[in-house]
Amino acid sequence: MEIFLQQIINGLVQGSVYALVALGYTMVYGILGLINFAHGEVVMIGAMLALSSLTVLLGLSVPPLLALLFSIILAMAGCMALGYTIERIAYRPLRHAPRLAPLITAIGVSIVLQNLAMMIWGREYHSFPQLIVNATHSLGGAVINDIQIIIFILALLIMAGLMAVVHRTRLGRAMRAVAENQHAAQLMGVDINRVISLTFMLGSALAAIAGLMVSANYGLAHYYMGFVLGLKAFTAAVLGGIGNLRGAMLGGLLLGLIESLGAGYIGDITGGFFGSNYQDVFAFLVLIVVLVFRPSGLLGERLAERA
Amino acid sequence: MTLHFIRPLLFAAVSVVLLGCGKSATTEKSTSGELVVRIGASAPLTGPQAHIGKDNESGTRMAIEDANAKGILIGGRKVRFELISEDDQADPKTATIVAQKLVDNKVSGVIGHLNSGTTIPASRIYNDNGIVQISPSATAVSYTAQGFKTAFRVMANDAQQGRVLGEYAAKNLGAKKIAVIDDQTGYGQGLADEFIKSAKANGAQIVAHEFTTDKAYDFTAVLTAVKGKQPDLLFYAGMDPQAGPMAKQLRALGLKLRFMMGDGGYTPQFIKLAGEEAAEGSYASLPGVPLDKMPGGKQFEARFVAKYQPIQLYAPYCYDAVNVMIAAMQKADSVEPAKYQPVLAGISHDGVTAKIQFDEKGDLKGGAITLYQVQQGKWHPLETLGAAIPAAH
Structure with a gap:
């Protein structure tokens, strides 16, 4: 039982990071119908920026919490600028091109960012400083630490905040309008370019926070960390229904749970025939089954229709 | 769906990059009369293991620079060794592409690869083309169990x-x-x-x-x-x-x-x-034995750290791999793999890490x-x- 509980905790923590990153994919897809494959690298850049800023500030003996706060803001600002630039350079000129073209530039941007990060921060793994006393708590035999609790609660708060932005604010209304029909929105006086830029910046800010969460939780940062995370988060977005905000959240948490329960129990269920080496196979099998029965994902509508 | 075509796309993009930056395979004779000998090296220079791969490359490079400084004569001509270093990304598929590229570049020998998973598929290509390969770090038993005469390693196996x-x-x-x-x-x-x-x-x-x-x-x-x-x-x-x-x-x-x-x-x-x-x-x-118990370990470490960075893992083994290969070339008085391979198989070389001798499979003898x-x-x-x-x- 305590093992089961532990796997649920593992899954929820991992899943809330997936959900935050998945939101970035899904917002862009909802509005542009474009898969921004460079999003995973934005997560990585966020973590790297925070790491650099922390290293400098702690070196100047700034109090840890102040340093952390400043680094979060810096990472978010940096990623927002990056998100804006990516959209401006790689996607806007191709907005009316065939759909495959921006997909290729997305992959190109991803490779460029990865290599840039490798040149700036080097090839080695950086250990991420531990800033708060990370006490562990026992929960019915299972273990959870402060950072994991913060990750989970912060992710839920951010998701709630994002829902409020999309459904309650002027910007949110403009986003939904652009998602529904770009031309009609333009005729109604919505500045499409501004809305799309802001969407990219919003998604990138979430990515920066996710990057910081991953680095703080696992105590490492590396130029390659965004690739696998991005792929998983994209899967989560598809699982929940790409283009749908609630879908991304549900998909993220679900993928986290499927992975941890799959890795933990697949061996026991199949009597050792399949082991944890089938962890990813298992996750993708669930994805395939969901897509067969619900081709547009679990909550499959696009952003706009979910007003 | 999308996931399934992203992988091949990435792969294709990488292949294009790899092929694009290849130097044209010119003749091995430079104008000044010296003999240019290409030594291939391959390790993951990008990806999660890039720090270990770079360490391998630095170890290899240091040995090659040392050899060039010595001014070695083979076949009566002064030899200049040239390192061609390739990134295999620790990926078996990429390793075979890289191996073919090294073969096309007419290397006389290859130091690599780092991982067993890349060394094994690449070894077939080197063997088919008769190019000697010394892996500094691949430890999987099956690498030397394939019956390839060209496959050697300077480290004990798994x-x-x-x-x-x-x-x-x-x-x-x-x-x-x-x-x-x-x-x-x-x-x-x-x-x-x-x-x-x-x-x-x-x-x-x-x-x-x-x-x-x-x-x-x-x-x-x-x-x-x-x-x-x-x-x-x-x-x-x-x-x-x-x-x-x-x-x-x-x-x-x-x-x-x-x-x-x-x-x-x-x-x-x-x-x-x-x-x-x-x-x-x-x-x-x-x-192997601890670095400070290696015959030339302390001295190697001091020189390596001064030139590059602290040793990650296999740099001394790469250094030895190059040196044992060059020693065999000198002894055979030829840089042709077919000529120096039999000499290498029977060599006894005092390396930094150990006394290097190979058994009949190409494994290191008496690996501690x-x-x-x-x-x-x-x-x-x-x-x-x-x-x-x-x-x-």
Whole structure:
């Protein structure tokens, strides 16, 4: 039982990071119908920026919490600028091109960012400083630490905040309008370019926070960390229904749970025939089954229709 | 759907980049009358293991620069060695592309690859083209068991290493219930299998065999599954980018057990990533004797650190691999692989890491294995074992 509980905790923590990153994919897809494959690298850049800023500030003996706060803001600002630039350079000129073209530039941007990060921060793994006393708590035999609790609660708060932005604010209304029909929105006086830029910046800010969460939780940062995370988060977005905000959240948490329960129990269920080496196979099998029965994902509508 | 065509796309893009930056294969004669000899080298220079790959490249480069400074004569002509270093991304598919590229560049020999998973598929291409390959670090048994005359290594194999580790875990550390995690690469699988065989033979019980990948960073799920089986020792067969976070996470999950790794975990990076607290007491092995007991170890380290950075892992072995290859070329008075290969097979060379002699398969003769433990945040040698063990099979 305590093992089961532990796997649920593992899954929820991992899943809330997936959900935050998945939101970035899904917002862009909802509005542009474009898969921004460079999003995973934005997560990585966020973590790297925070790491650099922390290293400098702690070196100047700034109090840890102040340093952390400043680094979060810096990472978010940096990623927002990056998100804006990516959209401006790689996607806007191709907005009316065939759909495959921006997909290729997305992959190109991803490779460029990865290599840039490798040149700036080097090839080695950086250990991420531990800033708060990370006490562990026992929960019915299972273990959870402060950072994991913060990750989970912060992710839920951010998701709630994002829902409020999309459904309650002027910007949110403009986003939904652009998602529904770009031309009609333009005729109604919505500045499409501004809305799309802001969407990219919003998604990138979430990515920066996710990057910081991953680095703080696992105590490492590396130029390659965004690739696998991005792929998983994209899967989560598809699982929940790409283009749908609630879908991304549900998909993220679900993928986290499927992975941890799959890795933990697949061996026991199949009597050792399949082991944890089938962890990813298992996750993708669930994805395939969901897509067969619900081709547009679990909550499959696009952003706009979910007003 | 989308996922399935992204991979080939990335792969194609990478291939284009790799092919695009190739130098044209010109003749080996330069105008000044000196003989230009190309030595190929391959290791992951990007991706999670890039820091170890760069270490390999630096070790290789240093040996080549040393040889050029010496002004070696072969066939009466002054030789200038030229390093062609390629990135195999620790990926078996990319490794074969890179191997073909090195062959097309008319290299006289290859130092590499770093991982067993890349060395084995690449070795077929080198063998088909008659090019001598010396791997500084591939330890999988099957690499030299393919019957290729061109395949050599300057490090003990996993049969030797796994056997020593399994015996040490079960006998010296008295582990009764052992859990194993491997990273599903050619190296991880091979080492895990040999370890399990040996631990069982020495009376331990394998209570769990779990898996991860060489790109993962979250191990909480498999570690929780391991925790349920209550082992007293966990053996990880893989490299330090995974081993470090794994050690950290297993302490965070409250697992109280001994943590043991093969050579892939014996790096300063492991301690950095795990954190000194979580790394404390971990065991790892490395084929060969400790650096300060190597014939030229201290001196090599001082020169290497001055020129590049602290040694990660295999740099001394790369240095030796190049030197033993050049020694064979000098002795044969030829840079033709067909001519110097038989000389290399019978050579006896005093390297930095050990006295290098090969057995009939191309394995290092009498490879010793040293066990290390993290004590007060540093790797300390415990004991050197297995020097007299004959090669397996």
